[in-house]
Amino acid sequence: MAGVVLLVVLWELYKALGPATGVVIGDLTVLPRTTDLAMPHVWDMIGRLFEPSGSGRNAVPVWLAVVQASLFSLGVAAVGWVVGVFVGLLLAILMQRFRTAESAVLPWIILSQTVPLIAIAPLVKRWGSTIEIGTFTWENWMSVAVIASYLAFFPVSVGALRGLNSPDAIHVELFRSYGVGWWKTLFTLRLPASVPYLLPALRLAAANAVIGTVVAEVSIGLRGGIGRMIIEFAQQASGDPARTWAPIFGAIAIGLVAAGFIALLGVLLRRYRRGEVPA
Amino acid sequence: MKHSTRLLAMGAIAATAIALAGCSSGGSSSSSTDSATSGALTPVKLQLQWYSQAQFAGYYAALDQGYYKDEGLDVSILEGAADIVPIDTLTSGQADYAISWVPKVLGSIEQGAAVTDVAQIFERSGTTQISMKSAGITTPADLKGKTVGSWGYGNEWELFAGMQKAGVGVGDISLVSQAFDMNGFLAGDIQAAQAMTYNEYAQVLETVNPATGKLYQPSDLNVIDWNTAGTAMLQDAVWADSTRLADDPAYADTTVKFIKASIKGWAYARDNPEEAAKIVTASGSQLGESHQLWMTNEVNKLIWPSENGVGMINQNEWDQTVSIAKGTKNETGATIITSDPPATAFSNEYVTKALDELKAEGVDVNGTSFKPITVTLKEGGK
Numbered sequence: 001m002a003g004v005v006l007l008v009v010l011w012e013l014y015k016a017l018g019p020a021t022g023v024v025i026g027d028l029t030v031l032p033r034t035t036d037l038a039m040p041h042v043w044d045m046i047g048r049l050f051e052p053s054g055s056g057r058n059a060v061p062v063w064l065a066v067v068q069a070s071l072f073s074l075g076v077a078a079v080g081w082v083v084g085v086f087v088g089l090l091l092a093i094l095m096q097r098f099r100t101a102e103s104a105v106l107p108w109i110i111l112s113q114t115v116p117l118i119a120i121a122p123l124v125k126r127w128g129s130t131i132e133i134g135t136f137t138w139e140n141w142m143s144v145a146v147i148a149s150y151l152a153f154f155p156v157s158v159g160a161l162r163g164l165n166s167p168d169a170i171h172v173e174l175f176r177s178y179g180v181g182w183w184k185t186l187f188t189l190r191l192p193a194s195v196p197y198l199l200p201a202l203r204l205a206a207a208n209a210v211i212g213t214v215v216a217e218v219s220i221g222l223r224g225g226i227g228r229m230i231i232e233f234a235q236q237a238s239g240d241p242a243r244t245w246a247p248i249f250g251a252i253a254i255g256l257v258a259a260g261f262i263a264l265l266g267v268l269l270r271r272y273r274r275g276e277v278p279a
Numbered sequence: 280m281k282h283s284t285r286l287l288a289m290g291a292i293a294a295t296a297i298a299l300a301g302c303s304s305g306g307s308s309s310s311s312t313d314s315a316t317s318g319a320l321t322p323v324k325l326q327l328q329w330y331s332q333a334q335f336a337g338y339y340a341a342l343d344q345g346y347y348k349d350e351g352l353d354v355s356i357l358e359g360a361a362d363i364v365p366i367d368t369l370t371s372g373q374a375d376y377a378i379s380w381v382p383k384v385l386g387s388i389e390q391g392a393a394v395t396d397v398a399q400i401f402e403r404s405g406t407t408q409i410s411m412k413s414a415g416i417t418t419p420a421d422l423k424g425k426t427v428g429s430w431g432y433g434n435e436w437e438l439f440a441g442m443q444k445a446g447v448g449v450g451d452i453s454l455v456s457q458a459f460d461m462n463g464f465l466a467g468d469i470q471a472a473q474a475m476t477y478n479e480y481a482q483v484l485e486t487v488n489p490a491t492g493k494l495y496q497p498s499d500l501n502v503i504d505w506n507t508a509g510t511a512m513l514q515d516a517v518w519a520d521s522t523r524l525a526d527d528p529a530y531a532d533t534t535v536k537f538i539k540a541s542i543k544g545w546a547y548a549r550d551n552p553e554e555a556a557k558i559v560t561a562s563g564s565q566l567g568e569s570h571q572l573w574m575t576n577e578v579n580k581l582i583w584p585s586e587n588g589v590g591m592i593n594q595n596e597w598d599q600t601v602s603i604a605k606g607t608k609n610e611t612g613a614t615i616i617t618s619d620p621p622a623t624a625f626s627n628e629y630v631t632k633a634l635d636e637l638k639a640e641g642v643d644v645n646g647t648s649f650k651p652i653t654v655t656l657k658e659g660g661k
Contacts, residue, residue, distance in 0.1 A: 035466070037462055037465055037486075038462070038466065118362050121362055122363060122364070122367070125363075129373050130373075218361050219360060219361055220360050220362065220363060221358055221361065222360075223563060228330070228360075229565075231459070233565070234460060235459045235482075236482070236566070236570075236659060236660055237459070237460035237462060238461040238482045238483065238485070238486050239485035239659035239660050240658075240659035
């Protein structure tokens with residue numbers, strides 16, 4: 001909270017004291033301009049939240065429209081996160097079990113993250129729209145969730161693999177000498193030991209899922225989410241610069257909720273977090 | 280060890296290839312069953328270039344007023360987005376028709392897309408280059424040595440052609456990539472900014488001029504109109520799949536019906552601009568009320584009056600677009616196309632039928648008496 005207040009104070013202070021043309025070194029602007037167009041007042045941004053967002057049927061206050069859009073995006077991001085975590089864990093377990101799988105799959109996993117998101121988003125949408133199984137039809141929000149999971153699975157698979165391999169050799173050998181099978185070793189030794197590695201990975205995955213959702217929404221134009229709202233408001237940024245910030249606040253809120261959820265998860269799993277260095 | 284990795288990698292590639300092949304064949308078969316199962320109405324998907332806004336008022340009006348239904352069509356309108364290329368959606372079979380600018384599509388056609396311009400809805404170009412009066416830029420020749428903004432992505436060709444015609448090389452200006460909004464222009468970073476008459480130009484007029492405390496007025500601005508500069512290119516057109524037009528008589532028939540109902544929608548937008556703007560807003564557009572109405576009115580000006588009837592492709596305008604596409608070099612020295620497009624690139628066959636039917640019904644498809652309304656923009660377009 002203090003951090004937010006500090007940010008607001010800094011913003012307004014710079015706006016009040018900084019030169020209107022920004023700080024320019026040579027031809028390069030190193031600090032932004034302080035005009036209302038470039039840096040609207042914080043109270044204008046908040047004031048805009050209570051104005052109607054559109055006309056006719058869309059005439060709800062901006063804050064409500066932002067909350068609705070944020071909840072929608074959060075839902076899509078959550079689906080993407082769950083799918084991503086599931087796939088990531090599966091891959092990690094597979095890689096832990098079979099050395100060959102690790103050397104075969106790991107490079108692909110890393111390679112997958114070098115593909116630019118804007119390149120795969122329309123492709124996912126196109127492939128998705130050709131899927132039709134019985135009464136099930138592919139919806140556009142599913143494409144967005146797939147893209148979110150595509151970003152989310154990566155930290156989970158890498159973090160979980162590290163965690164699964166983390167038990168001391170002495171413990172693993174103890175299990176082996178008692179003749180404990182691989183599955184039981186996995187559930188009673190490896191998975192609990194991986195929790196300290198898994199939690200930061202899950203947090204990264206949550207952040208990635210939110211970013212993936214917002215970017216994919218922009219990319220394929222999914223209606224209802226915060227990503228599209230950012231673009232729609234940004235298009236009117238010249239006439240009403242303060243309004244542009246409303247959906248950005250929404251996107252920040254989604255990130256905070258997602259991070260809070262992972263913190264909650266960490267509390268639930270605290271008995272497995274022995275030896276974790278507090279972050 | 281190394282060997283098995285390579286085998287696995289090859290296996291993965293093979294599996295992906297098979298999966299992809301399966302996807303694409305599945306797609307084509309499912310679309311044919313679609314049309315067979317639904318009853319009286321033929322499902323039609325229309326891909327737009329951008330989000331719902333009055334630029335597409337005619338299609339939304341035709342949908343809202345039931346003109347498509349009257350023709351036996353069940354039209355769903357697919358909105359565009361940042362990374363959606365309408366022609367790709369059309370050629371991949373996810374849409375039956377697409378709205379796109381002609382020069383952008385000419386490039387796709389040269390790269391192998393089999394699409395046909397079946398109705399040229401916008402007869403005039405809405406692209407302009409605007410500047411503050413103080414900059415003194417009134418002709419393309421004045422752009423020399425100035426900071427000139429452009430969105431790129433195929434929106435720059437009229438500008439480059441206009442400059443080339445006036446003897447200004449791409450190297451003579453400093454080209455700036457322009458964002459969605461007009462902030463760069465208003466802050467003075469861009470001296471001559473690209474602006475559509477129906478959108479960005481209005482955005483400037485919706486902004487308070489810090490010097491006067493009132494909104495910017497048209498008298499504060501200089502506008503270079505590519506229609507008068509002689510380098511206008513054809514913009515919003517209805518594109519159809521050439522292969523299906525040739526092989527599928529039902530699709531060809533649907534095309535006529537679709538064009539007919541769409542033109543009827545545009546006639547509605549001409550005669551009822553206020554209602555048309557409301558229809559677009561109700562379809563989910565976030566644009567403000569006065570901005571939406573302004574856009575409807577400006578788009579009407581690009582369509583009406585229409586010399587030969589809306590949608591007719593005039594050979595000389597088409598030729599001008601093609602010759603600019605062939606002869607104009609961008610900042611990398613490339614042109615849109617290197618040779619003339621195939622004969623299938625446009626066809627007046629379907630629009631002629633549609634116009635004949637409309638005239639028989641007494642619909643005014645020329646709008647000779649069209650008079651634009653006067654729209655007063657409010658701050659922020661509200």
